[in-house]
Amino acid sequence: xxxxxxxxxxxxxxxxxxxxxxxxxxxxxxxxxxxxxxxxxxxxxxxxxxxxxxxxxxxxxxxxxxxxxxxxxxxxxxxxxxxxxxxxxxxxxxxxxxxxxxxxxxxxxxxxxxxxxxxxxxxxxxxxxxxxxxxxxxxxxxxxxxxxxxxxxxxxxxxxxxxxxxxxxxxxxxxxxxxxxxxxxxxxxxxxxxxxxxxxxxxxxxxxxxxxxxxxxxxxxxxxxxxxxxxxxxxxxxxxxxxxxxxxxxxxxxxxxxxxxxxxxxxxxxxxxxxxxxxxxxxxxxxxxxxxxxxxxxxxxxxxxxxxxxxxxxxxxxxxxxxxxxxxxxxxxxxxxxxxxxxxxxxxxxxxxxxxxxxxxxxxxxxxxxxxxxxxxxxxxxxxxxxxxxxxxxxxxxxxxxxxxxxxxxxxxxxxxxxxxxxxxxxxxxxxxxxxxxxxxxxxxxxxx
Numbered sequence: 110x111x112x113x114x115x116x117x118x119x120x121x122x123x124x125x126x127x128x129x130x131x132x133x134x135x136x137x138x139x140x141x142x143x144x145x146x147x148x149x150x151x152x153x154x155x156x157x158x159x160x161x162x163x164x165x166x167x168x169x170x171x172x173x174x175x176x177x178x179x180x181x182x183x184x185x186x187x188x189x190x191x192x193x194x195x196x197x198x199x200x201x202x203x204x205x206x207x208x209x210x211x212x213x214x215x216x217x218x219x220x221x222x223x224x225x226x227x228x229x230x231x232x233x234x235x236x237x238x239x240x241x242x243x244x245x246x247x248x249x250x251x252x253x254x255x256x257x258x259x260x261x262x263x264x265x266x267x268x269x270x271x272x273x274x275x276x277x278x279x280x281x282x283x284x285x286x287x288x289x290x291x292x293x294x295x296x297x298x299x300x301x302x303x304x305x306x307x308x309x310x311x312x313x314x315x316x317x318x319x320x321x322x323x324x325x326x327x328x329x330x331x332x333x334x335x336x337x338x339x340x341x342x343x344x345x346x347x348x349x350x351x352x353x354x355x356x357x358x359x360x361x362x363x364x365x366x367x368x369x370x371x372x373x374x375x376x377x378x379x380x381x382x383x384x385x386x387x388x389x390x391x392x393x394x395x396x397x398x399x400x401x402x403x404x405x406x407x408x409x410x411x412x413x414x415x416x417x418x419x420x421x422x423x424x425x426x427x428x429x430x431x432x433x434x435x436x437x438x439x440x441x442x443x444x445x446x447x448x449x450x451x452x453x454x455x456x457x458x459x460x461x462x463x464x465x466x467x468x469x470x471x472x473x474x475x476x477x478x479x480x481x482x483x484x485x486x487x488x489x490x491x492x493x494x495x496x497x498x499x500x501x502x503x504x505x506x507x508x509x510x511x512x513x514x515x516x517x518x519x520x521x522x523x524x525x526x527x528x529x530x531x532x533x534x535x536x537x538x539x540x541x542x543x544x545x546x547x548x549x550x551x552x553x554x555x556x557x558x
Contacts, residue, residue: 348477
C-alpha cells in the first residue's frame with residue numbers, strides 16, 4: 110500500500126515544480142508575452158484533453174502481455190522516466206530575446222509540455238485506474254486512500270515547499286538548476302513505486318478473463334456512455350472546479366510572495382508549510398470521522414465546502430504571518446477533502462461497472478482527466494485576463510495596488526466562487542448514499558465483477 114501510494118507522492122512533486130513555477134518563470138523571468146504563454150498553455154491543456162481519454166482507451170484495449178506482465182504495471186514503468194526528464198526540459202530553454210525569439214520560446218513550451226503530459230498520463234492514469242481494481246472493499250479503500258493522501262502531502266512538501274530554496278527571483282538559470290535537481294530525486298521516488306504497482310497473479314487472470322467484454326466497448330461509445338452517468342459527471346465537475354483552486358493557488362503563491370509581500374522565494378515555504386502541516390495532521394481525525402460517518406458523499410461535501418470557504422482569508426491577509434494563518438485554515442479543509450475524494454470516485458466507477466456490466470475504469474479515468482484538464486485552461490485564462498485588466502507589469506519590481514488586487518483575485522476569490530457554485534450542483538445531483546453503494550457492491554458480486 111505504501112509503495113502504491115508513493116506514486117501520489119511523485120505526482121505532487123512533479124505537479125509542484127510545474128504548477129508553482131511555470132507561469133512566473135515564463136512571464137516574469139523569460140518575459141515572454143503573457144498571452145503567448147497563455148495560448149501555449151491552452152494548447153497544451155487541449156492536448157491533455159485529447160491525449161488522456163485516448164491513453165485510457167488504449168490501456169484498456171486487450172494485449173497479449175496482460176497475462177504475463179499485467180495490464181497497468183508495464184505502462185506505469187514506461188511513463189516514469191520520460192515524464193521526469195521532459196519536466197526538467199520545460200525550465201531549460203535556450204537564452205533568447207523574448208521579443209525576437211518569442212515564437213521559438215512558444216514552440217519550446219508546446220513541445221516540452223505536450224511530451225511531458227503524454228508520459229505523465231501513462232503513469233498517472235494507470236495508477237488511478239488501478240486503485241478501484243486492486244482495492245475492492247470500503248475499509249481497504251479508505252485505508253489506502255489515507256496512505257495515498259498522507260504520502261501526497263509529503264510530496265507536496267518536497268514539490269512545493271523545498272524548490273523555492275533553489276531559485277532566485279531575477280535569475281532564470283536558477284529555475285533550470287532547481288528542475289534538474291528535482292528530476293534526480295524524482296527518479297529515486299519513481300523507483301520506490303514499482304513494487305506497489307505489480308499486479309497479482311489473480312488480478313492478471315481477471316484482466317484476461319474480462320478481455321472479451323472490455324474490448325466490445327469502443328472508445329467513442331465509452332466516452333458517450335460516461336456522459337450519461339450523472340453521478341460520475343457530478344464527481345468530475347466538483348473535482349474540475351477544485352483543480353482550478355489548486356492550479357490557481359499553486360501558481361499564485363510565487364506572485365503573492367514576490368509582489369504582495371515583496372519578499373524572497375523562501376518566504377513562500379512558510380505559507381505552504383502551514384497548509385501542508387495542518388492538512389497532514391488533520392488526516393487521521395478526518396479518517397476517523399469518515400469511518401464513523403460511513404458516508405462518502407457527506408465526507409466529500411464537508412471537505413469541498415471547507416477547502417473552498419477557507420480561501421477567503423487570502424483576500425485580506427497583508428503580511429507573511431497573515432498569509433500563513435490563512436494557509437493553516439485552508440489545510441483543515443484540505444485534509445477533509447483528501448480523505449473524501451478517492452472513495453467517492455471509486456463509488457461512481459462501481460456504479461458505472463454495474464450499469465454496463467463490464468469494467469472500463471481506464472476509459473472513465475481518461476474521461477475524468479479529459480474534463481479535469483479544463484482546469485488548466487480556466488487557470489490560464491483567469492491569469493491572463495486578470496493581469497490584462499489590472500495592469501500587471503512583468504518588468505516592474507513593484508506592482509500597483511490594482512495589480513496586487515488582481516493577484517488576490519486569482520489566488521482565492523474567483524476560484525472560490527466557481528467551486529461553491531459547483532458544490533451546490535453536486536449536492537443536488539449526486540445520490541450515491543451508503544445504502545445505494547451497498548446495493549452496488551452486492552450487485553458486483555452477483556455479476557462476478
